[in-house]
Amino acid sequence: MIGDTPWTRRLLTAAGFFGLAFLTVPLLIVIPMSFSSARALTFPPPGLSLRWYEAFFGDSRWMEAMATSASVAAISSVAALVLGGLAVYGLRRGNFIGRGPAEGNFMAPLIVPTIITAIALYLGLAKAGLLGSFLGLLVAHTILNVPLVIMVLGVAIREFDHRIEQVAWSLGASWPYTMRKVVLPNLAPSVFAAWIFAFIGSFDEVIVTSFIAGKYETVPKKMFNELILEVNPTITAVATLLIAFTVLALAAVAFILGRAGKLKQTLV
Amino acid sequence: MRGQGFGFVAPLLVLMFVAFNAPIAYMLGLAFWEKGRGFTLQHYEGLLEAPVYLRVLGNTMRVALVATLANVVIGYPLALWMRGLSNRGRMIALSLVVLPFWVSILVRTYAWIVVLGNGGLVNRTLQWSGLTDAPVSFLYNELGVTIGMANVLLPFLVLPLFAAMIRIDDRLLQAAASLGAPPRTIFWKVFFPLTLPALAAGTLLVFILCLGFYVTPAILGGGRVPMISNLLDTLINQIPRWEQAAAISTILLIVTLLIFAAYRRLDRKAAA
Numbered sequence: 135m136i137g138d139t140p141w142t143r144r145l146l147t148a149a150g151f152f153g154l155a156f157l158t159v160p161l162l163i164v165i166p167m168s169f170s171s172a173r174a175l176t177f178p179p180p181g182l183s184l185r186w187y188e189a190f191f192g193d194s195r196w197m198e199a200m201a202t203s204a205s206v207a208a209i210s211s212v213a214a215l216v217l218g219g220l221a222v223y224g225l226r227r228g229n230f231i232g233r234g235p236a237e238g239n240f241m242a243p244l245i246v247p248t249i250i251t252a253i254a255l256y257l258g259l260a261k262a263g264l265l266g267s268f269l270g271l272l273v274a275h276t277i278l279n280v281p282l283v284i285m286v287l288g289v290a291i292r293e294f295d296h297r298i299e300q301v302a303w304s305l306g307a308s309w310p311y312t313m314r315k316v317v318l319p320n321l322a323p324s325v326f327a328a329w330i331f332a333f334i335g336s337f338d339e340v341i342v343t344s345f346i347a348g349k350y351e352t353v354p355k356k357m358f359n360e361l362i363l364e365v366n367p368t369i370t371a372v373a374t375l376l377i378a379f380t381v382l383a384l385a386a387v388a389f390i391l392g393r394a395g396k397l398k399q400t401l402v
Numbered sequence: 403m404r405g406q407g408f409g410f411v412a413p414l415l416v417l418m419f420v421a422f423n424a425p426i427a428y429m430l431g432l433a434f435w436e437k438g439r440g441f442t443l444q445h446y447e448g449l450l451e452a453p454v455y456l457r458v459l460g461n462t463m464r465v466a467l468v469a470t471l472a473n474v475v476i477g478y479p480l481a482l483w484m485r486g487l488s489n490r491g492r493m494i495a496l497s498l499v500v501l502p503f504w505v506s507i508l509v510r511t512y513a514w515i516v517v518l519g520n521g522g523l524v525n526r527t528l529q530w531s532g533l534t535d536a537p538v539s540f541l542y543n544e545l546g547v548t549i550g551m552a553n554v555l556l557p558f559l560v561l562p563l564f565a566a567m568i569r570i571d572d573r574l575l576q577a578a579a580s581l582g583a584p585p586r587t588i589f590w591k592v593f594f595p596l597t598l599p600a601l602a603a604g605t606l607l608v609f610i611l612c613l614g615f616y617v618t619p620a621i622l623g624g625g626r627v628p629m630i631s632n633l634l635d636t637l638i639n640q641i642p643r644w645e646q647a648a649a650i651s652t653i654l655l656i657v658t659l660l661i662f663a664a665y666r667r668l669d670r671k672a673a674a
Contacts, residue, residue, distance in 0.1 A: 139585070150483025153476050154495060157502045157556055160513035163523055167516050176521035221414040228407015236411055239418055245662055247614025249631035250429075250651045251422070253638055257432065257648070258425025273421045280414065338506035341616050345638065357508050361621045365515055373509040380505045388497075 161377055168374040173367060186371035195351065196372070203337055203352040206268075210275035211332035217276070218283030218332075219325065223317070225284075226291040227299075237284070244281035251278070252345040259346055266348020274342050279332040286331060290324035323394035327387045334383055338376070426655075432648035445649035455633070455650075462629040465548050465619070466612035472552040473608050477559040478601065484560075485567040496564070503557035511618045514550045515541060542624030550618040555611055559604040566600030566672050599672035606665040610658050630654055 163177065168186055170179030190196050221240060225233050243251055255274050256265065264270040294317070302312040318325065340354035347355060353372065360366055436442040449455050484495045502510060517523050518540035525537040540546045570593065578588045616631035623632070630650065637647035 142585070146479060146483050146486070149479035150495075153480030153483070153556070153560070154498050156476060156553060158498050160517045160553065161502060161505060161510065163517050164509070164513045174521055175516050175519050177516070177523045177526055217414040217417060220410045224407040224410025228410065230405045230408040236415060239423070240414060243422060245658070246426070247631070247654060247658055249614050249616045249634055250655050253634060253647055253651050254425035254429040256638055257644060258428050261428060273417070277418060277422050334504060338508070340506075340508055354506060354508050358617065358621070361508070361512060369512055370516065373512050376506050376509050381501065384501060384504055
């Protein structure tokens with residue numbers, strides 16, 4: 135049917151390769167450029183060096199930003215996972231009225247433009263006197279990543295046979311025990327995926343953080359501020375590290391889900 | 403027994419009300435309230451009077467439309483090509499689409515500075531091939547912003563479109579062929595209409611995301627292509643005019659939610 139004549143087939147292949155190249159080539163170019171010895175962003179790099187990595191790891195402000203990003207991501211991703219996981223379990227297994235609106239509310243941070251969430255949180259936190267506080271940052275990152283948790287675990291819980299839990303209850307297990315011994319072990323791959331997604335989401339968050347973080351610098355916030363002022367090749371090293379981090383995190387998710395045979399349902 | 407399971411939802415519900423719903427409500431309040439006078443529309447009157455707001459709105463609409471169109475032109479053939487691949491090929495192509503989706507927007511935007519800059523890959527190639535003598539400026543203008551946004555948003559269109567395309571039964575197309583329809587007719591009369599709901603839904607989604615885009619225009623526009631969100635940044639962080647910012651945010655929020663409602667209807671149709 136489509137691409138039945140050699141001519142249309144070739145055209146379609148070319149268009150497909152162009153699309154994939156459009157998505158991936160810019161990222162692939164960043165990697166060799168981060169090892170450039172030159173200050174200007176000339177391609178191909180005139181020589182190789184590790185100077186931009188040295189500049190990054192030798193700069194205490196970058197290292198501080200790294201520590202802030204890591205701790206915010208670690209705490210807020212766990213908070214999003216616990217609160218979002220419990221909530222989506224209640225949504226899928228419960229029968230109380232208002233489940234639809236509640237789920238819509240939890241997904242809202244994904245739908246509302248992030249700039250609006252940022253402004254609302256800025257105004258709200260300013261009113262509450264929490265603008266620029268660590269707590270404000272944690273709470274903001276938590277609610278921003280709840281939708282990811284709900285999406286990933288929502289599918290997993292729906293696919294997990296409810297009768298298995300009922301058997302546990304009928305045998306006299308309490309719900310915390312059922313959770314720990316029956317539900318969690320079965321959902322472990324998806325829980326891990328949800329946690330990784332929430333962690334990446336928080337680690338990469340830039341808009342809300344720029345508005346409400348005050349004196350706290352995270353890696354994306356610092357990167358964003360530097361990019362607006364001037365292009366500094368150190369950013370190329372940071373970008374490469376972030377690409378490597380994403381690839382490794384996704385590979386871990388793909389490995390764990392693939393082993394559990396759940397890769398396909400989470401991908402598409 | 404009714405009402406079971408609410409206890410699981412309650413903690414998150416409380417957090418959402420305090421940390422998300424209340425701030426949004428407060429912002430809406432600021433947009434329509436004046437101290438001592440109560441309800442007012444004066445913050446909106448202010449918007450109509452200043453030509454800068456209309457210019458920003460024009461920028462936003464133009465960039466959003468062109469970036470969305472570019473997404474369709476690049477994304478549809480890509481999804482179609484992926485559908486025709488072997489299982490293995492599909493997995494590879496799919497991971498190449500999903501991976502950029504998860505890489506930080508900052509990194510993906512910055513990558514375009516590296517690629518499109520005066521000494522970057524694109525300008526080097528253009529000059530080497532003799533198409534231009536001087537480097538073409540792609541950055542810090544509308545063209546750069548549009549390219550960057552189209553790139554960042556492409557997976558949002560390709561992933562649902564691909565999902566819809568692989569659901570189409572090949573036998574349907576074979577049936578059309580066995581009845582004597584030429585490939586062109588099969589595509590336009592059978593295949594394309596079946597992908598239309600997903601295409602429309604994906605297009606709307608990309609358009610919504612374009613309207614509220616902040617990072618890419620700020621970096622690739624270099625301040626020369628202000629879009630709504632960059633204007634909002636100025637009104638909050640530089641010349642504090644919170645009521646004005648709240649008023650613009652409210653309009654953007656309502657427009658987004660309206661388009662999102664249309665998206666949901668189409669998306670359900672596409673999944674059915």
